[in-house]
Every structure is written in structure tokens, then in C-alpha cells.
Amino acid sequence: MNRISLAQANQIIAAAFAKGAELKLKPLSVAVLDPGGHLIAFARGDGGSTMRPQIACGKAGGALALGVSSRTIGTMAVERPTFVGALGGLSQHGVIPAAGGVIVIDNAGEVLGAVGVTGDTSDNDELCALAGIAAAGLIAAG
Amino acid sequence: MNRISLAQANQIIAAAFAKGAELKLKPLSVAVLDPGGHLIAFARGDGGSTMRPQIACGKAGGALALGVSSRTIGTMAVERPTFVGALGGLSQHGVIPAAGGVIVIDNAGEVLGAVGVTGDTSDNDELCALAGIAAAGLIAAG
Amino acid sequence: MNRISLAQANQIIAAAFAKGAELKLKPLSVAVLDPGGHLIAFARGDGGSTMRPQIACGKAGGALALGVSSRTIGTMAVERPTFVGALGGLSQHGVIPAAGGVIVIDNAGEVLGAVGVTGDTSDNDELCALAGIAAAGLIAAG
Amino acid sequence: MNRISLAQANQIIAAAFAKGAELKLKPLSVAVLDPGGHLIAFARGDGGSTMRPQIACGKAGGALALGVSSRTIGTMAVERPTFVGALGGLSQHGVIPAAGGVIVIDNAGEVLGAVGVTGDTSDNDELCALAGIAAAGLIAAG
Numbered sequence: 001m002n003r004i005s006l007a008q009a010n011q012i013i014a015a016a017f018a019k020g021a022e023l024k025l026k027p028l029s030v031a032v033l034d035p036g037g038h039l040i041a042f043a044r045g046d047g048g049s050t051m052r053p054q055i056a057c058g059k060a061g062g063a064l065a066l067g068v069s070s071r072t073i074g075t076m077a078v079e080r081p082t083f084v085g086a087l088g089g090l091s092q093h094g095v096i097p098a099a100g101g102v103i104v105i106d107n108a109g110e111v112l113g114a115v116g117v118t119g120d121t122s123d124n125d126e127l128c129a130l131a132g133i134a135a136a137g138l139i140a141a142g
Numbered sequence: 143m144n145r146i147s148l149a150q151a152n153q154i155i156a157a158a159f160a161k162g163a164e165l166k167l168k169p170l171s172v173a174v175l176d177p178g179g180h181l182i183a184f185a186r187g188d189g190g191s192t193m194r195p196q197i198a199c200g201k202a203g204g205a206l207a208l209g210v211s212s213r214t215i216g217t218m219a220v221e222r223p224t225f226v227g228a229l230g231g232l233s234q235h236g237v238i239p240a241a242g243g244v245i246v247i248d249n250a251g252e253v254l255g256a257v258g259v260t261g262d263t264s265d266n267d268e269l270c271a272l273a274g275i276a277a278a279g280l281i282a283a284g
Numbered sequence: 285m286n287r288i289s290l291a292q293a294n295q296i297i298a299a300a301f302a303k304g305a306e307l308k309l310k311p312l313s314v315a316v317l318d319p320g321g322h323l324i325a326f327a328r329g330d331g332g333s334t335m336r337p338q339i340a341c342g343k344a345g346g347a348l349a350l351g352v353s354s355r356t357i358g359t360m361a362v363e364r365p366t367f368v369g370a371l372g373g374l375s376q377h378g379v380i381p382a383a384g385g386v387i388v389i390d391n392a393g394e395v396l397g398a399v400g401v402t403g404d405t406s407d408n409d410e411l412c413a414l415a416g417i418a419a420a421g422l423i424a425a426g
Numbered sequence: 427m428n429r430i431s432l433a434q435a436n437q438i439i440a441a442a443f444a445k446g447a448e449l450k451l452k453p454l455s456v457a458v459l460d461p462g463g464h465l466i467a468f469a470r471g472d473g474g475s476t477m478r479p480q481i482a483c484g485k486a487g488g489a490l491a492l493g494v495s496s497r498t499i500g501t502m503a504v505e506r507p508t509f510v511g512a513l514g515g516l517s518q519h520g521v522i523p524a525a526g527g528v529i530v531i532d533n534a535g536e537v538l539g540a541v542g543v544t545g546d547t548s549d550n551d552e553l554c555a556l557a558g559i560a561a562a563g564l565i566a567a568g
Contacts, residue, residue, distance in 0.1 A: 002286040006188050036320010037476060039195040042184040046148050053181040067475030082503035083524045086514045090480040092376050191351030192321055196374040219366035230370045240367045290472050323479040326468040330432050337465040 003034045004104060004113040008136045009041035015135030016117055016128040017045065028119035028128060031056035035111045037064045037092055045119065052118055054093070059101030059125075060116030061093030069141065070101030070116070071126060100125030103141035104133055112138065145176040146246060146255040150278045151183035154257055157277030158270040159187065162262070170261035170270060173198035177253045179206045179234060187261065194260055196235070201243030201267075202258030203235030211283065212243030212258070213268060242267030245283035246275055254280065287318040288388060288397040292420045293325035299419030300401055300412040301329065312403035312412060315340035319395045321348045321376055329403065336402055338377070343385025343409075344400030345377030353425065354385030354400070355410060384409030387425035388417055396422065429460040430530060430539040434562045435467035438541055441561030442554040443471065446546070454545035454554060457482035461537045463490045463518060471545065478544055480519070485527025485551075486542030487519030495567065496527030496542070497552060526551030529567035530559055538564065 004012070009032035020028040027045030029052035034040055037060075044052050059070040065087070066073060077084040077097035088094045099122035104112045115133055117125040133140045146154070151174035162170040169187030171194035176182055179202075186194050201212040207229070208215060219226040219239035230236045241264035246254045257274055259267040275282045288296070293316035304312040311329030313336035318324055321344075328336050343354040349371070350357060361368040361381035372378045383406035388396045399417055401409040417424045430438070435458035446454040453471030455478035460466055463486075470478050485496040491513070492499060503510040503523035513521045525548035530538045541559055543551040559566045 006185055010185070034192075034320065035476075036192060036318065036322060038186075038192040038320060039184055040186050042181055043148055043152070044180075044182050050176075050178055050180040065475060065477030080524070082507045082510050083500070083522065085507075085511050086484065086520055086522050087477065087481070089515050090484060090520050091477050095477075191349060192319075193349030193371065193375050193379075197371070200370065200374060216367070223366045223369075226366050227369050231373050236370055236374050238367065238370050240364070290469055294469070318476075320476060322470075322476040323468055324470050326465055327432055327436070328464075328466050334460075334462055334464040 002110060002112060004032055004040055004138070006040055008138065011136040012115055012132035013041060013043050016132035017043070019128045019131035020120065023124065025120040025124050025128070028117055028125070029053065029056045030132065031060050031116045032113060033057065033060045033064060034113045035064065037061045040113065048119055055096055055118040056116040057093040058096035058116070059098065059118065060114035061091060062095035063101040063103050064111070064114045065091045065095060069099070069103060070096055071099035073097040074099060098122040100129055102126065102129045102133060104138050105141045106139065144248060144252055144254055146174055146182055146280070148182060150280065153278040154274035155183060155185050158259055158274035159185070161270040161273035165266065167262040167266050170259055171195065171198045172274065173202050173258045174255060175199065175202045175206060176255045177206065179203045182255065190261055197238055197260040198258040199235040200238035200258070201240065201260060202256040203233060204237035205243040205245050206253070206256045207233045207237060211241070211245060212238055213241035215239045216241060240264040242271055244268065244271045244275060246280050247283045248281065286394060286396060288316055288324055288422070290324060292422065295420040296399055296416035297325060297327050300416035301327070303412040303415035304404070307408065309404040309408050309412070312401055312409070313337065313340045314416065315344050315400045316397060317341065317344045317348060318397045319348065321345045324397065332403055339380055339402040340400040341377040342380035342400070343382065343402060344398035345375060346379035347385040347387050348395070348398045349375045349379060353387060354380055355383035357381040358383060382406040384413055386410065386413045386417060388422050389425045390423065428532060428536055428538055430458055430466055430564070432466055434564065437562040438558035439467060439469050442543055442558035443469070445554040445557035449550065451546040451550050451554070454543055454551070455479065455482045456558065457486050457542045458539060459483065459486045459490060460539045461490065463487045466539065474545055481522055481544040482542040483519040484522035484542070485524065485544065486540040487517060488521035489527040489529050490537070490540045491517045491521060495525070495529060496522055497525035499523045500525060524548040526555055528552065528555045528559060531565050531567045533565070
């Protein structure tokens with residue numbers, strides 16, 4: 001099957017949370033989406049603020065919508081703020097231009113879904129997303 | 143604010159899935175929301191269709207929005223369809239008028255959040271929501 | 285690859301239009317979506333009214349959202365009008381409860397996308413969707 | 427209303443894709459809208475990310491909405507970012523401020539519709555839109 005399974009999604013979330021605990025980060029929230037941007041699994045750490053679900057989904061969903069990581073979208077947003085701003089209202093989860101949204105691929109490069117993490121700094125969020133993907137034996141798009 | 147913890151939400155989801163497996167139901171999706179209607183945790187069983195996240199959240203979120211179970215909202219919708227229909231666009235997750243969305247309370251009757259289940263018949267969805275709530279040692283609002 | 289290709293989508297559209305011409309139907313519009321509900325290809329016959337894109341996408345997208353044909357959703361809507369009505373605002377293309385939206389699967393039963401046709405009667409629309417799917421060598425979900 | 431016919435729209439799409447192949451561009455997506463901003467035809471090249479339909483429509487639709495190319499809207503957005511940003515939510519397809527959306531006119535200067543291309547750089551996208559319009563024997567607004 002060409003998407004992240006629920007079992008894999010739960011592995012990703014558990015490993016991302018473990019990485020956050022190891023680094024003593026603020027409460028994380030993690031969303032795992034299928035290739036079409038639809039939620040497979042989500043968890044919000046106790047103490048996480050109310051909009052964390054949308055931010056996690058908007059990082060992962062924006063990455064799938066444009067075919068690049070949310071870190072790259074963050075760079076695009078610095079260069080072309082109104083272009084990236086204009087995209088937000090046009091897709092289900094919006095487009096969040098900050099690191100932490102990472103596309104997941106298989107060995108052949110096919111998209112299996114995406115992971116979005118929020119709660120700490122964007123760099124730390126992305127680090128936890130990558131840790132989660134690796135722990136599930138999957139590949140983060142380069 | 144007292145609310146369902148992430149650990150409790152994960153217990154609810156695991157127990158709801160276990161009930162679904164025991165009854166050989168179709169793939170379930172389960173959402174757990176905090177008292178403000180914001181997602182704590184979600185899981186979509188492999189094979190669940192793409193809109194299951196919105197339906198699970200719309201059952202639980204509608205229950206919190208109106209202060210009654212989504213089964214009761216289903217009854218209201220038969221009696222006053224345009225009233226219930228008019229509510230949908232006004233809350234974040236909409237209002238889904240079908241059983242499977244159950245408010246969770248503590249011993250003092252305080253609202254801790256809600257659970258929404260979708261995937262099989264509404265009656266079976268609700269049964270799994272109740273099984274999940276009980277397994278976590280919590281109380282479903284009467 | 286686990287989705288309808290653009291070449292297949294164009295075959296589907298051409299064959300659906302050919303069926304419409306053979307049966308002397310009103311101008312048709314045909315949308316082909318990937319498994320996540322995102323448009324692959326669309327065509328609106330000359331003379332088709334302005335909302336045909338949304339109706340074609342809403343039939344196909346609703347089918348994917350709920351995992352059943354838009355004909356079945358039409359039956360659900362008769363039995364539970366407010367439930368189906370409540371779903372409309374919660375997914376990208378809405379949910380159009382009328383025949384003409386058909387899920388496309390492969391030999392293993394995996395979802396490859398969906399086709400939505402509008403312009404004539406719902407029964408004729410569906411007939412053209414099925415003709416398009418068959419002409420592309422694909423399978424309509426039962 | 428004079429408008430691009432479906433046959434012309436298909437010519438535009440085929441020629442834009444041919445130009446993209448000739449220049450070895452990334453997978454393109456092409457939308458052709460009528461003068462009212464309603465979709466006539468669309469195609470997303472295999473491998474194009476999920477939001478390409480909205481971006482192609484948003485370039486073409488924004489051009490029609492404001493009566494200038496999306497390249498000009500991109501320039502406006504640099505000078506008046508909040509003005510252009512405020513427009514996005516007010517029209518069906520939004521307003522995408524980047525080259526690739528081109529208005530199509532006849533010999534008398536009457537608007538027949540618009541073409542929107544996305545997938546590569548904005549400059550290359552526009553080049554393919556112009557190639558498509560020329561191949562169909564139509565005129566790009568100056």
C-alpha cells in the first residue's frame with residue numbers, strides 16, 4: 001500500500017515525542033498525513049496550545065500541496081511573501097511556512113505522506129519529525 | 143482546565159479500536175477533543191476513507207458545541223432540520239447529527255472533552271466510543 | 285503508481301464525452317480526481333453551465349470522502365438528509381448526493397481515484413462515467 | 427458570451443505541455459477558464475503536487491478578476507502586499523501573484539478567458555501559457 005500505515009504513523013509520533021523528551025523541548029504536537037493530505041494520526045502533548053492541530057497539519061499539508069518541505073516554503077515566503085500568503089486559503093490545511101513539515105517517500109521516491117511537528121522552535125520541530133520518520137524505517141524527502 | 147490527558151486519549155482510541163476488532167466492524171476512525179473542541183489525538187484505521195477525520199471531529203465537536211451527544215443532535219435534526227443544518231458552518235468542526243459523538247465528564251459532572259467515532263453504523267460507532275471512554279476510567283455524559 | 289495517470293484521465297474524459305454524444309445527451313462535464321481528491325483532469329463541454337466544475341468534483345470528491353459512489357450517497361441523503369447535508373462544508377469539494385461520481389479501483393481493490401460526471405440526468409451521467417472508466421481499462425468500484 | 431471553446435482549451439493545454447517537454451521543465455499543470463473565471467479544462471502532469479489545480483486556477487482567475495496578468499499582480503503585490511493579500515479570500519479561485527496567468531482576447535480585444543500554468547519557475551510557466559495560447563490561434567492580452 002502506497003501510504004503510511006496507522007501502525008507506522010503511531011511509531012512516528014512515539015519517536016518524535018521521545019526525541020522531544022530527550023531534548024527537553026516544550027510540549028509537541030505531531031500530525032501524520034496520507035499523500036492526499038488527509039489525517040492518519042495526530043497527538044498533542046499535554047499543555048500544547050489549542051491551535052497546534054492546525055499548525056501541525058498546515059506544515060505537513062503545505063509540504064504535500066507544494067511538493068517541498070515546509071522549511072523550503074519558509075524560504076519561499078521570505079522571498080515572495082504575498083505569493084505564499086495567497087496559497088493559504090486555497091488548500092484544506094493551509095500552508096504554514098516554517099520548518100517541521102517533512103514529506104515521506106519510499107525507496108522509489110514515491111510520496112507516502114507527510115509529517116508535521118509543532119511546539120518548540122521550527123528547527124527542533126523538524127528534528128523531531130526526522131527522528132520519527134527514521135524510527136519508522138521510512139525516508140524523509142531530501 | 144480539567145481535560146482528558148494525551149495518555150487517556152490514547153487509551154480511549156486503543157480501546158475503541160479493540161472493540162471494533164472484536165465486533166469485526168469496518169475500519170474505524172476516532173477523535174478525542176478537549177473541552178474547547180480542540181483535537182488531542184486522532185487515529186484513522188487503514189482503509190478508512192478520506193473524510194473520516196472531519197466526521198469523527200464533527201461528531202465530537204458538535205456534541206461539545208451543543209452540550210449533548212451527537213445521537214441527541216441526530217434526533218434534533220429530524221425534528222428541526224434547518225436549525226441543525228444552520229449550525230454546521232458556524233463551528234470549527236461542524237455539527238454531524240449522527241450517533242458516535244459522546245461528551246466525557248468527571249465525577250463532579252465537569253466536561254473533560256469528547257470522543258467521536260466513525261466508520262461503521264452510527265450505533266456501532268457509539269458503542270466503540272463508550273467502550274473507549276470506559277476503558278480509560280472516564281464517564282460518558284448521560 | 286497507485287493513481288490514475290493523466291493519460292488514463294484523458295482517455296476517461298474522451299470516452300465519457302463519446303458516450304454522451306452517442307446518446308445525444310446535454311453538454312457533459314467530467315472531472316477525474318486522484319485518491320486524495322485532488323484534480324488530475326477536467327473538461328466542460330461547450331454550453332455547460334458555470335457550476336459544472338464544482339458539481340463534477342463534488343460527485344467524485346464526495347465518493348472518495350465517504351468511500352462509496354455518489355449514487356449511494358444520494359440514497360443516504362434521502363434517509364438522513366441532515367447528516368449528508370452536514371458533510372458538505374467539511375471537505376474540499378463538498379459532497380454531492382446524486383449519481384455520476386464513481387470510485388476507480390485496481391484489480392486488488394485499491395482506490396486509484398474517482399470520476400465525476402454532470403450535465404444530463406444523474407443516471408445518464410453515471411452511465412458516461414462508467415463508459416469512461418471501462419474505456420481506460422480500469423475498474424469501477426461495485 | 428464569446429469564450430474559449432473546449433477544443434481550443436485542449437489545444438492550449440497540449441501545446442503548453444509540449445513546450446514544457448521541449449524545455450525539460452518540471453511536471454506542469456494547466457487551467458483554462460472562461461471569461462467569468464469558471465473552469466473549461468484542466469490537466470495536471472504526472473508527479474505534480476496536490477495543490478497545482480488551485481495554483482493554476484488562482485493565477486488565471488486572479489488575472490481575470492483584476493483584468494491584468496498574474497505577472498502584473500506579482501508586481502502590485504511587491505508594492506502593495508496587504509492590498510493584494512486582502513483580495514485573495516474574496517474571489518472563487520483566490521489571487522495568486524506570480525507570472526503564469528494570462529488573459530486571452532480576440533482581435534477586437536474582447537476577453538475570451540484566461541490560462542494559468544504552474545509547476546516550474548513562474549517565468550517558465552508563463553512561457554508555456556503563451557505557447558499554448560499562440561498554438562490555439564488566440565491572442566494573449568498585452
